[in-house]
Structures are given as C-alpha cells and as structure tokens.
Amino acid sequence: EAGVAQSPRYKIIEKRQSVAFWCNPISGHATLYWYQQILGQGPKLLIQFQNNGVVDDSQLPKDRFSAERLKGVDSTLKIQPAKLEDSAVYLCASSLKGWTSGSGDNEQFFGPGTRLTVL
Amino acid sequence: ELKVEQNPLFLSMQEGKNYTIYCNYSTTSDRLYWYRQDPGKSLESLFVLLSNGAVKQEGRLMASLDTKARLSTLHITAAVHDLSATYFCAVVRGSTLGRLYFGRGTQLTVWP
Numbered sequence A: 001e002a003g004v005a006q007s008p009r010y011k012i013i014e015k016r017q018s019v020a021f022w023c024n025p026i027s028g029h030a031t032l033y034w035y036q037q038i039l040g041q042g043p044k045l046l047i048q049f050q051n052n053g054v055v056d057d058s059q060l061p062k063d064r065f066s067a068e069r070l071k072g073v074d075s076t077l078k079i080q081p082a083k084l085e086d087s088a089v090y091l092c093a094s095s096l097k098g099w100t101s102g103s104g105d106n107e108q109f110f111g112p113g114t115r116l117t118v119l
Numbered sequence B: 001e002l003k004v005e006q007n008p009l010f011l012s013m014q015e016g017k018n019y020t021i022y023c024n025y026s027t028t029s030d031r032l033y034w035y036r037q038d039p040g041k042s043l044e045s046l047f048v049l050l051s052n053g054a055v056k057q058e059g060r061l062m063a064s065l066d067t068k069a070r071l072s073t074l075h076i077t078a079a080v081h082d083l084s085a086t087y088f089c090a091v092v093r094g095s096t097l098g099r100l101y102f103g104r105g106t107q108l109t110v111w112p
Helices: none
Strands: A005-007 A010-013 A019-024 A031-037 A044-050 A053-056 A065-068 A075-079 A088-095 A114-118 B004-007 B010-014 B019-025 B031-037 B043-049 B055-058 B061-066 B071-076 B085-093 B099-102 B106-111
Touching: A005 A088, A010 A019, A019 A088, A019 A114, A031 A075, A044 A065, A044 A075, A044 B099, A075 A088, B004 B085, B010 B019, B019 B031, B019 B085, B031 B071, B043 B055, B043 B061, B071 B085
Parallel strands: A010 A114, B010 B106
Antiparallel strands: A005 A019, A019 A075, A031 A044, A031 A088, A044 A053, A065 A075, A088 A114, B004 B019, B019 B071, B031 B043, B031 B085, B055 B061, B061 B071, B085 B099, B085 B106
16 A cells, blocks of 8 residues: 655755645545654644645644645645744645544554755 | 653663653543654654553563553663664544644664
C-alpha cells in the first residue's frame, strides 16, 4: 500500500515570498492533517480536513497560511508571505476515518515531510 | 490546552543497558501513541495505548499506560545501536476531534 506522498521535500525561500506544499494521502483515507514541526519540538496540528471540509483550523495562522482540499483527496498548504519563524518541517498525515471514540481507524499515517527554510 | 511533557529530552546510553522514557500529560485523554522518528524521516507509529494498565511490547521496547497518573512509559531493554532515534509520545482527546498533542521528543543515542 502506497503511503502519504508529499512534495517538494525541501524548499528554500526568502522572507516575504510565498510557498506551497502538496500532499497526496493514502487512497481511501477521508481525513487529512497538516502539522508544523519546528526543530527540537513535536509536531503541532495546523489544520484537519474531513473529506473536503475543514474540521479544525484553530491553530492555523490564517493571516498568512491557507490550505485546501478541493476534491477530498489531494491537499495544498500555502504560506504567503513567509516569515523567518515559518522555518520548519511540514508534515502531512491521513487517517481512514475521522475521530471515533474507541476505534483504531483514526490512526494517523505520516508522510516524509517538506523541510522549509526561510532566509 | 492539553500539555504533554517528555523526559528526558536527551538520552545517551550504552548498548546492552536498560532505560525508561517518561511521558506525562495534563488532562484526561482518550488514547496515547508512541512514535519513532529517524533523522530526516517521518514519524513511524510504534504503539497505541487505549486503556488504563495497557501494556504493549515489540522487540526491545515496551510501552505502558497509567491513565490515573496521566503517565506513560517507554522502556528500553538491552539497547542496541539501531534503536537510536527520536521518540515522541502523543495524546488524543476526543473533544478536539482526534487532534494529536505531541511531546517535545526524546533523542536517544545508543553507543557501543
């Protein structure tokens, strides 16, 4: 079974530029997550989609970050304009279903990540 | 907000030795995960612990959960070099729709 795919793997930009990341989840997975992992820290959820609808974007800096999942499959995360503090690894994850108490079906599978450096 | 604390953050140990990584969390959770991350790689799920007293073992790693103490442990038995990686615990709350709250990670280095 193919895993979660992300591209690009690495990106270097200057501050105030814009950047976009792409994620293709595991086939059939309804829920998609974007996480930000700053060096030396654990991942932090930015946004969660259930099919093509947003379930949780409470931690997404909406003044500069945006994300979409138009057809309920692939997703893109955009930063515009980028700041120095956005330097991080951006992880995409997917799960078969959304949250269901007592079920293992919402286990999240992570992609390889995109390492963003903002100069 | 749910807080997850891991300790130690850095662990250097000799092959063959035993050690335990601790994960404390601040409020009631519905399940707890342990992940492994190799440098430049993504997160690999090791264990999911669902209930109080749950214990799971895979090879030289054993994870346990005490929901009353809000504590999980990851015990390493007779460490080998291949276990060198960063280990994260992550907690899920149903009230936040399955959002994972991660600890800062424990960077483990096993030396000969």
